Amino acid sequence: MLFEWNGSVLPQLLPRLSILFIYSLLVVYFREDLLSYNIYINPAIFTLFGIALAIFLGFRNTVSYDRFWEGRKLWGALLNDTRSLARQAHTLVEGSDYNKERTHFISLLTALVHALKHQLRQTEADGDLKRLLLNSEDDKFRPMVFKPIMILKDLGVWVNKAKLSGRIDSITQAAFDANLNKISDIIGGCERIASTPIPYTYSILLHRTVYIYCFLLPFGFVESTVWVTPFVIVFIAYTFVALEAIADELEDPFGTQPNDLALEAMSEMIENTLAEIDNKTIVAIPPPKSYYII
Amino acid sequence: MLFEWNGSVLPQLLPRLSILFIYSLLVVYFREDLLSYNIYINPAIFTLFGIALAIFLGFRNTVSYDRFWEGRKLWGALLNDTRSLARQAHTLVEGSDYNKERTHFISLLTALVHALKHQLRQTEADGDLKRLLLNSEDDKFRPMVFKPIMILKDLGVWVNKAKLSGRIDSITQAAFDANLNKISDIIGGCERIASTPIPYTYSILLHRTVYIYCFLLPFGFVESTVWVTPFVIVFIAYTFVALEAIADELEDPFGTQPNDLALEAMSEMIENTLAEIDNKTIVAIPPPKSYYII
Amino acid sequence: MLFEWNGSVLPQLLPRLSILFIYSLLVVYFREDLLSYNIYINPAIFTLFGIALAIFLGFRNTVSYDRFWEGRKLWGALLNDTRSLARQAHTLVEGSDYNKERTHFISLLTALVHALKHQLRQTEADGDLKRLLLNSEDDKFRPMVFKPIMILKDLGVWVNKAKLSGRIDSITQAAFDANLNKISDIIGGCERIASTPIPYTYSILLHRTVYIYCFLLPFGFVESTVWVTPFVIVFIAYTFVALEAIADELEDPFGTQPNDLALEAMSEMIENTLAEIDNKTIVAIPPPKSYYII
Amino acid sequence: MLFEWNGSVLPQLLPRLSILFIYSLLVVYFREDLLSYNIYINPAIFTLFGIALAIFLGFRNTVSYDRFWEGRKLWGALLNDTRSLARQAHTLVEGSDYNKERTHFISLLTALVHALKHQLRQTEADGDLKRLLLNSEDDKFRPMVFKPIMILKDLGVWVNKAKLSGRIDSITQAAFDANLNKISDIIGGCERIASTPIPYTYSILLHRTVYIYCFLLPFGFVESTVWVTPFVIVFIAYTFVALEAIADELEDPFGTQPNDLALEAMSEMIENTLAEIDNKTIVAIPPPKSYYII
Amino acid sequence: MLFEWNGSVLPQLLPRLSILFIYSLLVVYFREDLLSYNIYINPAIFTLFGIALAIFLGFRNTVSYDRFWEGRKLWGALLNDTRSLARQAHTLVEGSDYNKERTHFISLLTALVHALKHQLRQTEADGDLKRLLLNSEDDKFRPMVFKPIMILKDLGVWVNKAKLSGRIDSITQAAFDANLNKISDIIGGCERIASTPIPYTYSILLHRTVYIYCFLLPFGFVESTVWVTPFVIVFIAYTFVALEAIADELEDPFGTQPNDLALEAMSEMIENTLAEIDNKTIVAIPPPKSYYII
Structure with a gap:
């Protein structure tokens, strides 16, 4: 497992790591000239950098993963609440003659899920809506901007019809409504993650710190470690920039990169x-392992 | 991306970093005199400082970001709950002849959102309230101190009118009321963040530690690193003070600085x-990326 | 801002820091004798201490701040829930002839808030209760031990009266009751923080570690840093003991120290x-900045 | 405060620390022989250990404290919810002739609290149950395994009796029932903490790492620090093993050790x-300070 | 306790640690040749690695434990909510002639718990379902994919039957339904943890960093520590790889490894x-200790 190629961030980092390797080689080659000009950095300085670097990298990593995991939790809650609503449609609404309506309710729920997926990925929902909904509904929803929310409203309309036809009372309607509220929270939660990235200044600062740090490293170790320097430095740099690269992928969990949510x-x-x-x-x-594409 | 100027904290830090650079140059220039007076600091001392510095910076950074993200979550919840109330007005209240009232309800909701924005930024709500509300309401709300809460009360009055007119029963009224409670929590949550900064002593301590630390640094490295010292020290200082500067912006997420909430x-x-x-x-x-102005 | 005197923890620390300064001076003065007796500590040892110190200080700081912030959140929730109950009294209870009763309800709410403040600070609630309540109520509450909880019970009695007089039904009563439950949670939450300090052993251990650490420091750096030693050591010690002092103030957020809740x-x-x-x-x-007295 | 004996973990650690002290003295005494056999450890190695040690100790400490604090929160919630139920019994159930029944309800609540205490500490609940309940109830509960849950069921029976006698309707019954659900959550939450310790492998690993680390320390510092070594090493060891010892006490917050919950x-x-x-x-x-026995 | 064999991760790590030991011995043996070719690493480099290593290991450990503990909490909530539903069946549904139905309800609850266990472990639920359910039900559930959710639906059908027979009204039905919703959340929460591992790239990166780090270590310390090197390095490596191994076990808490949930x-x-x-x-x-198999 140690050398396999599936981690998917290594390939995109190779060019930068190669430049760093060649650059380090040059520093080693010209080390005597550099030292004669007193161009040398006390290695202790790098541990001071380490404080800022650890805070930045640790913070970036934690926040990105929290966004990923919150996105996953929201989709988990979407599963739970749509199941609950489907169960309610089957066990709280009276009448064995109402199965066609129940199936329609569940189609609306399914359409909502797919519409949310398309909104988050900024893809076209038309195909899925046409497949799942009545023609008239499909026409109605197509020009709408916030499709999942508008489908949610239609679920509320469905519940109200059941009440007007005397199949449920307003107590049961409130029980449906509480779950519709939860779905509203889930939709808004996904929109929040998708629309609010980590403050941009963090990314810039981390990026700058990591790269300047890596390009200063050879000046600190060329004297003692000589020709082993480039190999070791590239490995250190790899761990830092790979960490940054994973965090970057996880930050927007609704994208289509290899580590994003399926x-x-x-x-x-x-x-x-x-x-x-x-x-x-x-x-x-x-x-279930396959929900999450590796 | 490495050298672009958009990070917005660098410009404000340049003067301080320049002073530190010149100061470091002076220490390097007079290094022989300083060392002859035994004015020298063992580099190991700086790693001891590092403990306090890491705790302070890490803590300040985490707490500031948590405040930013909690502010964002509260505005996300405001979106969710106003949507839920709008849906309730359309699917729980009987009567197709009631649409004008429903539109009024939604105007009140919208006015509440803008009023909260103005309260948090301490700007004038008059323009938005005039645009969205009836004249009589506008006159009523203008002298009020806690405008969003008073609009929330009027939403409750609206719901009660619907009940008195027989369009909803007290069960449905309770379903509306539960969402009004949530809006009350959101308003108070925003007020809490806006009115309670991080204890002031933390900022002072962090500020002092970071700057004294940076101004002591040259004495530790001048002997070994000589003329490279000023460059390296300014870079270290940059990462520390930039981190402090971002944290300072995020601490009050409802302000109008570049990294604040839009x-x-x-x-x-x-x-x-x-x-x-x-x-x-x-x-x-x-x-959606534009919700959050970079 | 760097040298102002408002941080409020520095004055109380000055005596201890002065002792440390004089002590360090003595170590520097007698350094030759000490070294001749081999009384010297390898500086690397202090970074090992650093692990325990960082865990202790970071933990103490985080836990204290969390207690402070939880206390603030509880009082924020008290604001939200009392507002919600006041709104409910005005929009869920029928009758324009009932305004005097509504005002009484709101007086009880206000009295509850002040009574909780007095209970947490162990001050006398009499003045505030006399100002806000009827004479008969004031007499009733004075000898009671858990005043806020007993006022909460009377709020429940008020709601029940409204129901018995036919102004609300049991559904609306349940909506009031849900908010009364939340107030019960808030009162108990404040009592929990006030009555359960951080386990005492942590404070002792942290205290011991910080002070022994500071008094060992001179033996590690006297040889290399000589006369600069006392200045640097006092600054290091200042950051550690100041952090401990802030944490100590925040630990009990309901006290009356400068950094406590207003x-x-x-x-x-x-x-x-x-x-x-x-x-x-x-x-x-x-x-709003003034809620929180700096 | 620096040298008092009340911290309660020091006495139990003294034997181990004494052994370490004597062992360090021996290493110092035979240092020349050891060095002649090249038995020496580069001090830099100990900072590498530090990474694992910091993660282990920090993790163990945080998790143990979280368990302690969650236990405290659960008992705080028990206070809040039993108070709410008592208030409900007095303000939601009609009839001034029903006070004897209300007192019985509150006795059941009190018995539940004591029964939970006894279950968590694996002590006999008989005394408290006999004191608080009717004889017939006492006989019924004695052979039961999950006493608090069975008393909770009887609280539900009480509520149902009030409904059957027409004093409450099913809406008010549901308001009671919601609080009974919360008590069920609290009982189960306490059982969860009591029955699921931190995975045992963590304790073993931490234990091994701390002790082997301490016993290797003399080999790294004997050369430079000589006779001061034993004193410094015992102090370092003390901070580590004391941290482990506190964490061990807090891990099971329902026990009867000095730092456990009262x-x-x-x-x-x-x-x-x-x-x-x-x-x-x-x-x-x-x-209130006395709730928590120091 | 220091040397016992029960920790269960040591045996599986022994082969790798043995290889590292032999490899270190070879480096020590050929140290003079290596140094003559300048193959040497400045020990300071390893503390730079430490930053990345600490972030990776600390993150992996925290996330894995959080998954373990969330899994435990979900099963704790399953206990609480099934108890609550059982209590509701006994105290909210009228009729002493209905006990057989109540027992059936509790059988369905028990079957749901076992079915969830089997789904999470991907074992056959047939035995438990046959033991607990009626024959007709057993036949119905066998071909189903999401068995726990389908049993949950049948619980809803049971509640509806009680309503149709006039034993509960729709208010009480809503009280049952709220608890059924919670069970739906629990089932989905377990499925979420089981189906979404920690992003694979983290595991690879951590694995690579730990092992390359360990195999570079001898080159840094062979010069100063000589023959003690292999022993110390294997111990350092042990703490790192053991931490990784525990995290790996806890990551999937529903498995059957020694540290997984019982x-x-x-x-x-x-x-x-x-x-x-x-x-x-x-x-x-x-x-209770035995719930959690050590």
Whole structure:
């Protein structure tokens, strides 16, 4: 596992690491001239840098991962709440003659999930909406800007119709409504992560600190470590810039990079489990590890 | 990206860093006199300082970012809950003849959002309130001190009117009321962050430690690193004071500095999405990245 | 800002720092004798201490600040929930002839806030209760031990009276009751922080480690840094003991030290905003920064 | 305060620290032989250990304190929710002729608190149950395994009786039931902490690392620090093993060690405040600091 | 305790540590040749590595433990909510003639718990379902993919039947439904942890950094520490790789490794306590420590 190529951040870092390697070689080669001009850095200085570097890298890493994990939790909550709503449609609304309406309710739920996926990835929702909704609904939703929220409103309209037809009372309507509120929170939560990156100044500062640090390193160790210097420095640099690169990918968990959330697979899984609650027979989906594409 | 000028904290730090640079040059120039008077600091001492410095900087940074992110979450929750209330007004209150009242309810919601923005930035709410509310309401709210809370009360009055007119029962009123409670929590949460800074003593201590630390640094490295000293020291100092400067901006997330929250853009976005729920046709707003002005 | 005297922890630390300074001077003066007896400490040892010191100081600091901030959040929630209850009294209870009762309800809320302030600071609540309540109530509450909780019970009695008089039904009563539960949580949360300090052993250990560390420092640096030693050591010691001193103040956020929460100002602010909801005209309070006395 | 004996972990550590002291003395005495055999460790190696040590100790300490504080929060929530239930019994249930039943309800609540205390400490609940409950109830609960949960069920039965007798409707019953759910969460939360220690492997690893580290230390510093070595090393070791010892005490916050939670005092305090809500006159309990026995 | 063999990660690490030991011995043996070729690393370089290593290891450790503890909390919440539902079935549903139905409800709850255990461990649920459910139900659930969710739906059907038979009204049905929602959240929370590992790139990077670091170590210390080197390096390596190994076990808390959660014991405990609420006599289960198999 030590040398495999699947980590996916190494390839994109290779050019920069190669430049650093060649640069270090040059410093080693001209070391005598540099030292004769007193161009030398006390190694203790690098441990002082270390304080700022550790705070920056640790902070960036933690915050990025928290965003990734919060995004995952929101989609987990989306699964839970759509399941709850589907269960409510089947166990709180009276009438065995109402199954077609229930199926429509579940189609709206599924459409909401796919619409949210498309909004977060800024892709076209048309295909999924056409597949899942009535034609009239599809026409209605197409020009809308906040599609998932508008579908949520239609779910509320559905619940109100059930009440007007006497199948539920206002107490049960409130129980549905509480879950609709939760879905509103989930949609807004996803929008918040997608629209608010980590303050840009952090990225710049971290970037600058990491690279200047790496390019100063040879001047501190060329005297004692000589020809081993380039190898060791490139390895140190690799750990720092790779950490920065992963954090950069995780920061926007709804993107399509290798370490981002598998929204596509998760949407399908939600569609599947809602269909099962709606008494459809479904086939076992592949083991859960695959939700999260490695 | 390494040398661009957009990070916005570098310009304000340049004067201090320049003074430190000149000061370091002087120490290097007079190094022989200093050493003859035994004015020298063992470099190991600076790593001991590092402990306190790391705790201070790490703490300040984490707390400031948490305040920024909590402020963002509160405005995200404001989006979610105003959307939920708008949906409730459209799906829980009976009567197709009631649309004018519903639009009024949504105007009150929008006015609340803008009023909160103005309260947090200590700007005048008059323009936005005049634009959104009836004349009589505008006159009523103008002299009030806690405008968002008083608008919230009027939302409660609206709900009670709907109940008195028989369009909702007390169960549905309670469902509205639960969301009004959440808005009360959001308003108070924003006020809490705006009114309670990080204890002042922390800022002083951190400030003192960072600057005294930087001005002691040359005495530790002048002997070994000589003329490279000023360059390296200014770079170390830059990472520390820049970190302090960002933390200072983020500490009050409702301000108008470059890294603060884009309350203006977020208010407009909420106004937009509420209008869409109220069956208005809206145009797509620019991609979400712009909520957060870099 | 670098040398101002407002930080309030420096004065109380001056005596100890002076002793350390004189002690360090003595070590420098007798350095030759000490070294001749081999009384010397390898500086590397101090970085090993650093691990324990960083864990202790970082932990103490984080936990103390978390207690401070949790205390602030609880008082923020008290603001939010009393506002919500005042809004409920005005928008959920029927009858324009009931305004006197509503004002009484809000007086009880205000009395509860002041009573909690007095309980947390172990001061006399009599003045505030007399000012806000009816004479009969004042007599009733005076001998009670848990005054805020008993006032909360009377708020519940008020709600029940409204129900018995037919102005609210049991659904609306439940909506009031949910907010009364939250106030119960807030009161208990404040009591928890006030009654449970950080385990005492931590304070002792941290105290011991910091002071023994500082008094060992001169033996490590006297040989290399000589007469600069006392100045540098006192500065290092200052950062450590000041951090400990702030943490000590924040640990009990309901006290009356300079960095503690401004319970007095916050109680007045709550009284003000509740009065405005009760249709009183209030004057703008000074800008929010003053809630928190620096 | 620096040398007092109340910290309670020092005595139990003295034997180990004494062994370390004697061992260090031996290393110093035989230092010339050791060095002649090249048995020497570069001090820089100990800072590398420091990384693992800091992660282990910091992690152990944080997790243990979090368990302690979560335990405290759960008991704080128990106070809040039992108070809320007592208030509900007095303000939501109709009838001045029902006070005897209300007192019985509050006895059940008090018994639940004591039963939980006994379950967590694995002591006999009989005395407290006999004191607080009717004989028939006492007989019923004695053979039961999960006593607090079974008393909770009886609280639910009490509420249902009030409903069957027409004193509350099902809405008010639901308000009671929501608080009973919270008590169920608290009981289960305490059981979770009591039954799931920190994974054992962590303790072993930390233990091994700390002790081997301390016993290697003399080999790194004997050459430079000579006879001061044993004193300094024992002090370093003391900070590490004391930190481990506190963490060990806090890990199980429901035990009876000096730093554990004062369940006994907290149960009495809850009994007291519930009695006051039940219109009993109580005497002021000693200042809150004593809940938590130092 | 220092040398016992129960920690369970040491055996699996022995081969790698042995290779490192032999490798270090070779470096020591050929040290003169290596130094004559200038193959030497300045020890200060290893403290620079330390920054990245500390961030990686600390992050991995914290995240893995958080996953373990969140898994434990979810199963704790499962205990609490199934108990609450069992209590509700006994105290909110009218009729002493309904006990058989109540027992069936509790069987469904117990089956849900076991089904979740089997889903998370990807084992066969058939045995447990056959033991707990009616034959017809067993046939129905066998082909289903998301068994716990489908059993949850049947719990909702049970509640609806109680309503249709007039034993509860829709308010009480909503109180049941709120707890069913919580169970839906728990099931989805477990699925989230099981299906989303820590981003794979982290594991690779950490793995690479730790091992390359360990294999570079001898070149830094062979000159000063000579024959003691292999022993010290293997001990340092042990702390790092053991930390990584524990984190790896805890990452998937629902597995069957020695440090994973004891789902089997916890399911039995839930079955036991639900049976007691259902008026069965149960025998005391062994002391709680055993839930968590060491």
